[in-house]
Amino acid sequence: MGMLSRSPWVIHYDGSSCNGCDIEVLAALMPRFDVERFGVVNTGNPKHADILLLTGSINEQNKPVVLNIYNQMPEPKVVLAVGICATSGGIFRECYNVLGGVDKVLPVDVYVPGCAVRPESIIDAVVKGVGILEEKRAAFKAAGKA
Amino acid sequence: MSERTIIPFGPQHPVLPEPIHLDLVVEDEKVIEAIPSIGFIHRGLERLVEKKDYVDYVYVAERICGICSFIHGLTYCMAIEELMKVQVPDRAQYLRIIWSELSRIHSHLLWLGLTADSFGFESMFMQSWRLREQILDIIEETTGGRVIFGSAKIGGVRRDISSVKMDEIMKKMNVYRKDIAQLCEQFMKDQTVKHRMQGVGLLSRADAISLGAVGPMLRGSGIAQDIRSTGYSGYDRIGFTPVTETAGDCYARCMVRMREMDASFVMIEQCVGKMTDGPIEVKVTGNPAGEFFMRSEQPRGEAIYYAKANGTKFLSRLRVRTPTFANIPPLLATLAGCQLADVPVIVLTIDPCISCAER
Numbered sequence: 001m002g003m004l005s006r007s008p009w010v011i012h013y014d015g016s017s018c019n020g021c022d023i024e025v026l027a028a029l030m031p032r033f034d035v036e037r038f039g040v041v042n043t044g045n046p047k048h049a050d051i052l053l054l055t056g057s058i059n060e061q062n063k064p065v066v067l068n069i070y071n072q073m074p075e076p077k078v079v080l081a082v083g084i085c086a087t088s089g090g091i092f093r094e095c096y097n098v099l100g101g102v103d104k105v106l107p108v109d110v111y112v113p114g115c116a117v118r119p120e121s122i123i124d125a126v127v128k129g130v131g132i133l134e135e136k137r138a139a140f141k142a143a144g145k146a
Numbered sequence: 147m148s149e150r151t152i153i154p155f156g157p158q159h160p161v162l163p164e165p166i167h168l169d170l171v172v173e174d175e176k177v178i179e180a181i182p183s184i185g186f187i188h189r190g191l192e193r194l195v196e197k198k199d200y201v202d203y204v205y206v207a208e209r210i211c212g213i214c215s216f217i218h219g220l221t222y223c224m225a226i227e228e229l230m231k232v233q234v235p236d237r238a239q240y241l242r243i244i245w246s247e248l249s250r251i252h253s254h255l256l257w258l259g260l261t262a263d264s265f266g267f268e269s270m271f272m273q274s275w276r277l278r279e280q281i282l283d284i285i286e287e288t289t290g291g292r293v294i295f296g297s298a299k300i301g302g303v304r305r306d307i308s309s310v311k312m313d314e315i316m317k318k319m320n321v322y323r324k325d326i327a328q329l330c331e332q333f334m335k336d337q338t339v340k341h342r343m344q345g346v347g348l349l350s351r352a353d354a355i356s357l358g359a360v361g362p363m364l365r366g367s368g369i370a371q372d373i374r375s376t377g378y379s380g381y382d383r384i385g386f387t388p389v390t391e392t393a394g395d396c397y398a399r400c401m402v403r404m405r406e407m408d409a410s411f412v413m414i415e416q417c418v419g420k421m422t423d424g425p426i427e428v429k430v431t432g433n434p435a436g437e438f439f440m441r442s443e444q445p446r447g448e449a450i451y452y453a454k455a456n457g458t459k460f461l462s463r464l465r466v467r468t469p470t471f472a473n474i475p476p477l478l479a480t481l482a483g484c485q486l487a488d489v490p491v492i493v494l495t496i497d498p499c500i501s502c503a504e505r
Contacts, residue, residue, distance in 0.1 A: 014164050016187040019501040020212025020293035022163040023256065030275040044159070062165065062186045065157055091209055094197050097190040116212055116293035 007039030008130050011049035013069055015102065016092075017056025020116030021083035025053065028119040035123055046072040051129050053122075054106075057085045057092060058099045070106055076136035078129040080110045082122060087111045148174050155489060157186050162260075162493070164500040172486055180481040180489075182474060188504045192464050199459040200226055200434060204299060210466060211502040212293050213256065214444040216249045218502075219298035222464075224379060225440035225453040226300050230430060237424040238302035239380030240417045245285070245295060245303075246379075247410040247417075252281045253445035254403045255326070257497045258333065261400065264490040265342050270333055277325055284315055302427025312418055323411045330404040334397075343397040347480040347492035350394055359476040360469045361447020362406070363496050366399035368392040373443035384416040396495040403497075433459050444469055446497050468502035 014022045028035050029042055043049050046069045058066065070079070081102040084090035088101045102108050109132045112125040151172050157165030165186040171179040194206050207222035208215045220242055227234060234242075255278040262270035282292050288307050289295040297304045307315070333339055349359065354367035364371055365388060372388035374381045389405045391398035434455035442449050447469030454463040473496045480492055 012163065013158050014187070014501075016189050016504075017501065018209040018212045018215075019164060019499060020209070020215065023212055024293060026163055027275065027279070030279065031272055032276065032279045046158075056187065057189075059186075059188065061188070062157070065165070065186070069158060091206055092189045092191060092194075095190040095194060097188050115209070116291075118292065 007041065008050045008126065008133065009041045009043045009048050010051045010053050010126065011043055011046050011069065011073070012053045012055070013066060015054055015056030015062050015066065015086060016059050016098065017083060017085050018116075021055035021085070021114075024116050024119050025055065025082065025122060028122045033119045033123060035126065040126055046070075047074065049073050049077070050133055051078045051080060051126065052106075053080045053082055053126075054086050054102045055082045055117075057089045058102060058104050059097045060099070063099070063105055066102070066105060076133055076140050078109045078133045078136070079106050080112060080125050080129050081108045082112045082125060083117045084113050084115045087113060090115055150178065153486070162490075162498065162500075164498070166493075166498060166500050168481075168489075168493075170481075170486065170489065175486045177481055177484050177486055177489065180478050182478065184474075184500070184504055186504070187501050191505055192466060195461040195464045197460075200455070200461055201300060201430075201459075203461070203464075205296070208294055208296065208298070210468070210505055211499050213253050213499055214249055214446065214449075214502070215293060216245050216295045216298060217442055217444045218449070218466075219295070220246065220379065221440050221442040221449055221451045222453075223298050223300050224442070225438050225451045226434055226455075228438045228440065229434035229436050229453060229455055230300075230432065232301050232428060232430055234302055234379075235425045235428060236380070237306070237421060238426045240421045241303045241307065241426065242298065242379050243381065243384070243417050244307075244414050245289065245297060247414050248281060248285055250410045250445045251326075251407050252278050252285070253497075254407045255281065257403060257445075257494070258329075258400075261491070261494045262333065264494045265338075267333075267336075267339070270329075273329055277322065277329065280318070280322055284318065287311070288315070299427065301430040302425070304427075306426050312421075316415070316418055319411060319414065323408070326407055330407070334401065334404065340397065342488075342491060343395065343400060343495075344393075345395050345397075346488050347396045347399075347484060347495060348394050349476055349480050353479055354394070354476060357476040357479055358472050359447075360472045361444070361497075362399050362402040363447065363473050363476055365390045366402045367394040371448075373441045373448050376441065378440075378442060383420065384413055386413065396491055399495045433457050434461070446470055446499055446502070447473065449502075466505060468499070468505070470496065470499045470503035473498075474503065
């Protein structure tokens with residue numbers, strides 16, 4: 001399991017954010033922050049991913065998409081709600097088309113506040129997520145599933 | 147005749163960080179038709195005017211889009227200022243231009259990276275985002291935010307830039323301007339880039355007009371329309387001519403954005419030269435009444451804000467027409483007949499900002 005914890009693969013999906021957090025997620029991949037040096041890879045395929053990184057809140061239209069991505073990911077998996085919209089709906093929580101944070105549809109493991117969230121916080125969240133992934137994996141093994 | 151297949155593109159797609167869904171009807175490798183379905187990021191924030199008063203709404207307007215956030219906030223402020231007959235001080239107008247043009251530079255660098263990434267030019271992606279971080283540093287030093295500046299307010303701006311800081315910034319900007327010019331040259335002279343972009347995604351001058359294209363999409367087809375030339379927020383006081391290219395293909399649209407970045411540096415320099423000391427805001431009292439259309443030029447094209455006020459502190463209607471929304475019909479026209487592999491490149495040359503388009 002040590003191997004996986006050193007290189008978590010992340011899949012990113014934009015719920016209904018303003019784009020600010022998504023750009024910061026990409027900025028974390030850039031030479032200044034460069035998460036790839038830790039082995040964190042942004043993958044486009046849910047079947048390869050360990051961590052689901054969600055920005056933006058949930059609405060009726062993207063609910064099935066988010067659930068579809070989550071269900072395709074192999075166990076164990078971790079969900080990060082990145083940005084204030086993903087944690088609670090943020091400034092848009094009163095909008096008619098916003099159901100609320102990601103936790104309305106998925107079990108969230110790490111909440112990351114910020115509007116827009118800073119790349120440093122995203123990296124921190126991924127590191128926290130790796131710890132949780134490790135715990136889940138241990139529990140998974142103990143249950144005799146792996 | 148070969149069989150027709152429908153290939154779904156998105157909403158979760160590796161090329162774009164944002165969800166847009168296109169159903170591509172293909173015959174072999176050729177795209178016959180693209181059918182969009184949007185609404186994945188619709189939040190309904192126009193109706194928030196009923197819950198947030200006209201001063202607070204500036205924060206919501208800034209969050210329509212995380213890339214051109216400042217210009218969204220600014221356009222909203224300008225619409226309300228027109229309704230309330232507020233004259234914004236000169237210094238505030240110049241500061242607004244400086245931040246608008248910094249937004250434009252960072253937005254175009256972001257777009258350059260994503261476009262390069264769409265055909266696998268990873269090192270260009272990294273380089274342009276590295277340069278973008280330096281522009282973001284300047285923005286962070288002057289406004290305190292990287293993405294959401296929070297510096298536009300009704301009646302002026304929230305923060306001033308001291309002359310010492312300004313000199314410091316201009317010194318850095320001169321270096322960045324050369325770096326960016328060099329990067330653009332490398333990109334535009336590259337044989338592979340030319341091969342992927344020249345003659346791809348053609349939009350004729352007549353189509354650009356009839357389909358209502360805006361921004362670099364329109365100027366890449368040879369039409370010199372730039373809302374900055376209407377002279378809002380003090381743009382009339384600085385020398386400005388719209389950048390145009392005539393080819394109408396992906397390469398021309400790239401060229402427009404590259405040249406716009408350079409023009410933005412010149413504009414910032416002019417603003418700094420012309421700026422005089424003075425107040426940065428005026429006190430605004432009372433409530434707006436009446437209705438007004440405000441237009442502004444964002445990195446992606448023309449944005450329109452329609453505000454209708456009834457004399458209370460809550461607006462009765464706000465309508466936002468964003469550039470990406472206007473650029474979707476021309477995008478669909480250019481996608482018809484292209485190769486499947488060119489779809490990401492063409493989609494990216496309109497510089498899509500889905501959160502703008504769906505609000």
